[in-house]
Amino acid sequence: MNVKKTRTPRGKRDSTDAEAGTGDAQTTPPNSRTLQKEATRAAILQSALLIFSERGFDGGSTRDIAAHAGVHHALIKYYFGSKDTLWRAAVTFLFERQAAEMSFEPPAAAATAKSRLSRRDHAREILRQYVLYCARHPEHARLMMQESLRDSERLQWAADTFISGTASRAERFVQMLQREGVLPDVSVPALVYIIVGSAQLFYTLAPEVRRVWGIDPADEAVTAAHVEALLAVLVR
Amino acid sequence: MNVKKTRTPRGKRDSTDAEAGTGDAQTTPPNSRTLQKEATRAAILQSALLIFSERGFDGGSTRDIAAHAGVHHALIKYYFGSKDTLWRAAVTFLFERQAAEMSFEPPAAAATAKSRLSRRDHAREILRQYVLYCARHPEHARLMMQESLRDSERLQWAADTFISGTASRAERFVQMLQREGVLPDVSVPALVYIIVGSAQLFYTLAPEVRRVWGIDPADEAVTAAHVEALLAVLVR
DNA sequence: AAACTCATTATACAAATGGTTAATCAAAGC
DNA sequence: GCTTTGATTAACCATTTGTATAATGAGTTT
Structure with missing residues (x-):
């Protein structure tokens, strides 16, 4: 800096x-x-x-x-x-930049694309955008994770001010995918953390990935492979 | 204490x-x-x-x-x-207790069960065991995560001493599931972090989950629901 | 060019922290 | 019972850390 x-x-x-x-x-x-x-x-x-x-x-x-x-x-x-x-x-x-760069919840916004893209393709695009955001700004998940793994006044503030809203949007997104048959009809909170975890961890733990696997999540090709893997697993 | x-x-x-x-x-x-x-x-x-x-x-x-x-x-x-x-x-x-409580890599060890259980059921059992371990000892993932999101001498030591071995076992496990057609044929490191992330995050971020979703990952029923969701998503 | 604003720096301070040393005192051994 | 051993405590030190206050001086205004 x-x-x-x-x-x-x-x-x-x-x-x-x-x-x-x-x-x-x-x-x-x-x-x-x-x-x-x-x-x-x-x-x-x-x-x-x-x-x-x-x-x-x-x-x-x-x-x-x-x-x-x-x-x-x-x-x-x-x-x-x-x-x-x-x-x-x-x-x-962090959260304002995320809101500016990513519309996590375009299930309604990008409704126009519904005609051309199938619901499955639409889900893929949203997830892809989210993974790319995690790759672009790994400090977001890192900083929030530091606070979320213990309860504190800061976590309470962040939860009330930002996380709850994000969680609601994620919840609606998951429920939409369930209705469309893209995701199984199981616990919604569990699904949210499964999606978020599988998208984030690869980038938040980038130092470990580099050291243990010898690859760099910041590489475009590596991220592309991760997106491919995530979509192959999550969107059936 | x-x-x-x-x-x-x-x-x-x-x-x-x-x-x-x-x-x-x-x-x-x-x-x-x-x-x-x-x-x-x-x-x-x-x-x-x-x-x-x-x-x-x-x-x-x-x-x-x-x-x-x-x-x-x-x-x-x-x-x-x-x-x-x-x-x-x-x-x-942490790692010695994990080794004692969980045989993450029984693909060879529990070969006897191969006759009775299908490979798919076997994969389910391993993943279930891993999720239950994460639920039982959330401090393991929390402590390691704290160190893995920045590079340091401690991370280097942990990577060389423990993480690499765990990663190798996870790699073999994933490759076995790929051969059996349970997991798609995509980047193995990506798959490993997808599996680990989707299993861990729900428990490492338990304070956030409690505050934002009003449920407690430590509850048996909640964990059961998470296991069900994870298996439904990962094991096709 | 002089007066004024205010962004920046110097300095200070109490509390917390990792580490070290010597004293203490109960248990073990005789 | 007396000595020895060693687990525990008290006291201390240098450094770091968050915060606070006063001094400074360049940029703006008149």
Whole structure:
């Protein structure tokens, strides 16, 4: 990461490339200062995602996060208030990005495709999108897993704020597939965790996969093989 | 946990129930002292399993482990040398217990049953045993997962010492099922992680499952439903 | 160019943590 | 009963960690 604004003595930034993204209108044209502020905040958030996802909330120190982002650790309080708030901001970022990149529940949205694609093909496409998301952003599952394997106030907050909604969409998705005969008529929560587990684990445990199997889940070909395997097993 | 030997002033134990397990022979009859030593060591190890599995290596402090075991934290050095050695002892315990409780690879061992049970039924039985193991000892997958989602010296050690062997057995198991037409002819590593993930996640994320779905994976009925779902999906 | 804002840094502090050492004290051996 | 052994405890240390506060200085405004 590292903001590394080609620092002059202290936090001075070279305003050469500062005027890059003037996409917005009216609302006060972004100063080099507000731009830099945004960059610093984003750098901290991204570093927090990485550190928290690999070491957990307790294991990841704010100083490590700041160092990885190339900023002073006091800026974490300045921008996010506390370690806890930073963690919540990271989780919020993850779920909002997921919502933006993936419409897990297009059973209704992509209804137009229903005519051309069979329900089975439709299920395949959704699952494929989900696996690709897991491959693209493995830190999402990693960070959430760190919190979900023990009960805590953070898990409670995440469950109420984000996980429950995602779970509801997954539940409807599974029930739809059951009605269509794609999935067997068994426990829905079990099916959800079977699908999620079989899609996620290969990427959350990528370090183990590399070391034990000598392949890299980040490789496109490897991911393609995983998608093929998952679809062959799940969608009968 | 808590050793809690009904302590008199200091580490004194009531020798009433001390002579409980005199099963062994010759090799110096277990003193009340050696018995207590074994109990203390076991208590520390069990507490380490719990704490490490829930908070990870960095997040779990030796003082918390000692407190949970009801002993002084200096005893961790006395019995295990260091936090790192304690962690390795915990991992060793996990894999040895797994080997004792589960013969994941009876494709050859239980060959006698091949005559009575079909290969498909045999696969079902193995998978069922594995799910039940995950349900019985969720801390195994939790603790290993904590280490496997980032590369470290500990992961390297665990991979070389235990995971590789388990992976080989799983690989042979999957290949056998492929030959029998139970599993599709796709990437073996992908299949392994699909199977493991669909079996484990429901129990490693039990706190999330309880909170989000209102069911407890530790319930026998819930586990039975999960086994049914897993077999319905995986064994065609 | 001077005054002002505020993003950034320096510094401090109490608590927690892994590790170490010496003291203690009950059990084992004589 | 007395000594020895060793499991347990107390006290200590250096480091890390989250948080807080004041100083600083570059960018903005007038």
